[in-house]
Amino acid sequence: MNKNSNHENQNHSEFLTRGEFMAMMATAGVSVAVAAAVSEVDVLRDLIEKEVQIDLQGAIEEEEMYGGHGPSGKHRWGMVINLSKCIGCQYCVYACQAVNNVTDEMRWNVYKPDVTETGVEFHMTRPCLHCQDAPCTSVCPVQATYVREDGLVIMDYDICIGCRYCQVACPYGARSFNWKQRTEDSGYQEEWGAAEVDIRPRGVPEKCTFCVHRIDRGLPQGRVPGIDPQATPACVNICPVDARIFGDLNDPNSPVSQAIANNPTFRLREDLGTEPNVYYIPPEGMAI
Amino acid sequence: MIRAIRNEYSRSPVFVIWVGLLTLMLIVGLVSGIIVLVNGLDVTNLTNQVPWGLWITVDLSSIALGAGAFSLSAMVYIFRVERLRSIARIAVFTGLIGYTGAMLALLMDIGRPDRFWHPMVYWNVHSVLWEITICVMLYSTVLILEFAPVLFDSAPVRRIFPGAPRVGHVIHKFAPVGAVIGLGLSLLHQSSLGATYGVLVARPIWFKPSLPVMFIMSAVAAGVTFVLGITVLYENITRRRHISVQVRNILGVVAGIVLALYLYLNLWDFLATSYYSHLPARVESLELLNRFAPYGTTYWLVEILMGALIPVVILLVPALRKRDGLILVAMAFVILGVIVNRWNVTLSGLIVPMDWSPGVAETFSINAYRPSWIEWGVGAGVLGYILMAYSLGLRFLPLYGGDDHHDEEESIPEPENPSSPERSAATA
Numbered sequence: 022m023n024k025n026s027n028h029e030n031q032n033h034s035e036f037l038t039r040g041e042f043m044a045m046m047a048t049a050g051v052s053v054a055v056a057a058a059v060s061e062v063d064v065l066r067d068l069i070e071k072e073v074q075i076d077l078q079g080a081i082e083e084e085e086m087y088g089g090h091g092p093s094g095k096h097r098w099g100m101v102i103n104l105s106k107c108i109g110c111q112y113c114v115y116a117c118q119a120v121n122n123v124t125d126e127m128r129w130n131v132y133k134p135d136v137t138e139t140g141v142e143f144h145m146t147r148p149c150l151h152c153q154d155a156p157c158t159s160v161c162p163v164q165a166t167y168v169r170e171d172g173l174v175i176m177d178y179d180i181c182i183g184c185r186y187c188q189v190a191c192p193y194g195a196r197s198f199n200w201k202q203r204t205e206d207s208g209y210q211e212e213w214g215a216a217e218v219d220i221r222p223r224g225v226p227e228k229c230t231f232c233v234h235r236i237d238r239g240l241p242q243g244r245v246p247g248i249d250p251q252a253t254p255a256c257v258n259i260c261p262v263d264a265r266i267f268g269d270l271n272d273p274n275s276p277v278s279q280a281i282a283n284n285p286t287f288r289l290r291e292d293l294g295t296e297p298n299v300y301y302i303p304p305e306g307m308a309i
Numbered sequence: 310m311i312r313a314i315r316n317e318y319s320r321s322p323v324f325v326i327w328v329g330l331l332t333l334m335l336i337v338g339l340v341s342g343i344i345v346l347v348n349g350l351d352v353t354n355l356t357n358q359v360p361w362g363l364w365i366t367v368d369l370s371s372i373a374l375g376a377g378a379f380s381l382s383a384m385v386y387i388f389r390v391e392r393l394r395s396i397a398r399i400a401v402f403t404g405l406i407g408y409t410g411a412m413l414a415l416l417m418d419i420g421r422p423d424r425f426w427h428p429m430v431y432w433n434v435h436s437v438l439w440e441i442t443i444c445v446m447l448y449s450t451v452l453i454l455e456f457a458p459v460l461f462d463s464a465p466v467r468r469i470f471p472g473a474p475r476v477g478h479v480i481h482k483f484a485p486v487g488a489v490i491g492l493g494l495s496l497l498h499q500s501s502l503g504a505t506y507g508v509l510v511a512r513p514i515w516f517k518p519s520l521p522v523m524f525i526m527s528a529v530a531a532g533v534t535f536v537l538g539i540t541v542l543y544e545n546i547t548r549r550r551h552i553s554v555q556v557r558n559i560l561g562v563v564a565g566i567v568l569a570l571y572l573y574l575n576l577w578d579f580l581a582t583s584y585y586s587h588l589p590a591r592v593e594s595l596e597l598l599n600r601f602a603p604y605g606t607t608y609w610l611v612e613i614l615m616g617a618l619i620p621v622v623i624l625l626v627p628a629l630r631k632r633d634g635l636i637l638v639a640m641a642f643v644i645l646g647v648i649v650n651r652w653n654v655t656l657s658g659l660i661v662p663m664d665w666s667p668g669v670a671e672t673f674s675i676n677a678y679r680p681s682w683i684e685w686g687v688g689a690g691v692l693g694y695i696l697m698a699y700s701l702g703l704r705f706l707p708l709y710g711g712d713d714h715h716d717e718e719e720s721i722p723e724p725e726n727p728s729s730p731e732r733s734a735a736t737a
Binding site for chain 2: 104126127133134135136137138143145147156159160161162163164165180181182183184185186188189190191192193194196197198199200201202223224225226287289290293294301303307
């Protein structure tokens with residue numbers, strides 16, 4: 022009996038009458054016609070055009086302000102690496118390992134010899150690129166890593182759960198994981214300078230910070246990162262040929278902005294849309 | 310209580326040996342787990358280049374095989390396929406075991422297990438992994454609520470709390486609500502697990518919109534096949550039928566059709582990404598994988614042929630479906646297919662190095678990974694947990710015979726009977 026009542030309930034209601042059907046079709050047709058006619062009325066058309074322009078203007082302004090993405094802060098810290106100047110001494114690698122107490126297996130700042138398509142050898146180095154649209158920050162399930170107002174990609178070791186999704190997501194392999202609890206310094210301190218930050222705890226990833234501790238301490242003291250060494254990343258200070266330049270990308274007079282304005286530059290894997298804050302001046306023999 | 314259980318259930322020597330073996334696996338897992346917690350992930354063979362490995366495969370496979378719970382709950386409580394009520398409980402049980410097993414593996418895998426609760430407090434709504442974590446946690450709660458009536462209905466619990474079945478009955482009234490929520494949560498996170506890889510633009514092997522869909526379809530197919538296979542296995546151990554031929558047919562056809570759709574999607578995924586198009590980065594990655602890893606062989610032979618094509622034939626051809634041996638073969642192949650698929654997906658993206666340098670020197674070598682003994686140990690522990698849960702659950706809990714069993718007396722109602730009008734009226 023239950024089945025029967027179900028069956029009755031499921032009976033179709035009446036079909037549309039011919040009149041109803043025609044009325045629906047006519048309504049649809051008239052709607053399209055009215056919409057087309059209305060969009061041709063001058064007042065409305067101007068209004069739409071104005072709206073579009075406002076939107077465009079806003080987008081352009083935003084683009085100019087932050088390069089399309091990211092932080093709204095006063096500063097945007099960035100680096101220029103001049104591959105045509107780099108001699109491959111790797112001082113920047115060692116200074117970073119000393120100051121940030123980084124072991125050989127976990128280098129934040131890596132060096133690799135490379136060659137251009139035209140066969141010219143050059144020296145490639147890569148810190149964290151501090152992307153404004155960083156894949157590592159958007160995948161983090163707990164916001165333990167994020168793009169700070171001044172453009173730095175920050176790592177909060179106290180919130181991180183150690184899932185390593187950021188490591189998997191970073192297109193540049195810039196992150197290393199603390200697989201074990203370190204107890205000893207990296208060993209570079211004696212020759213390259215004292216460690217300025219604590220060893221990171223076991224179970225969290227780490228990466229180049231642009232020596233954020235120097236920037237955060239230097240700014241209130243009136244020092245300018247990129248100009249005053251006390252507020253500038255260790256790798257930039259030590260470079261014997263000035264191949265690394267640091268500064269505020271928002272300030273047109275900063276060393277980095279000047280270098281970008283006066284040289285051809287490119288960024289790593291721009292096709293991925295990560296918007297790095299590290300710019301490279303190409304080596305000789307590389308067309309960009 | 311233990312004596313009561315002992316008296317009630319005869320102890321066959323085979324069962325005792327089996328449970329002993331599983332206990333051994335659990336001890337291995339426990340020891341490995343403690344070693345991991347004490348020494349950290351240094352005891353694994355994971356590296357900065359390959360930070361995910363065996364444990365991710367274990368938890369992805371475990372969650373996929375638990376997908377029978379939401380699929381069948383939805384069919385029973387939302388689409389009202391009344392006949393399937395007889396497997397509603399085993400389906401929910403499968404989900405519960407799959408998800409808890411996955412959580413065990415995940416707890417080992419994260420570098421800071423003490424902070425497993427952080428996603429609940431520190432939200433990042435932009436992260437697909439955050440969405441997965443929240444969905445999995447909520448869905449596990451749903452599974453526990455869905456399973457509670459079964460537990461309250463079991464003989465040992467009833468002996469101690471005679472009123473337990475009543476409580477279970479009240480909770481069970483909300484089963485349709487649980488099924489709706491469970492369906493939503495599962496559709497979200499089962500797909501998002503594929504999206505975990507699919508959204509990573511830097512890895513050409515992964516970066517494609519088909520991965521989330523392929524993940525959920527393979528999970529539904531595998532989950533339903535698993536419930537069917539476990540049931541047939543149990544029937545052959547107890548030498549007694551627990552589900553009707555009709556139920557077996559429904560399960561087989563549903564799993565077979567979803568698996569066939571998965572095959573179809575997989576075919577077009579292959580054609581679109583590897584045959585008709587030639588994205589340089591992807592072509593290069595595939596070449597590397599085929600040269601340095603058994604990727605092509607395992608993909609075609611294990612994932613496609615064994616994991617999908619053969620089971621589809623077994624499940625959809627009535628003459629083959631009625632043979633118990635072939636159903637067990639289908640289950641084994643589907644499980645193998647899912648595990649190898651999750652392994653291949655995870656490792657294929659990580660093995661291929663990312664080239665970020667503007668130069669052309671071939672300095673990025675292909676990465677390698679082989680799980681360490683401790684990783685295998687934890688894996689064995691999770692497997693032992695899953696098998697032990699099934700062995701004890703099937704032995705001591707009323708997992709078959711309809712979900713309104715507690716309204717009736719001790720005897721298990723024959724599931725072959727089409728549900729009586731009163732019964733369907735009561736749940737309507």
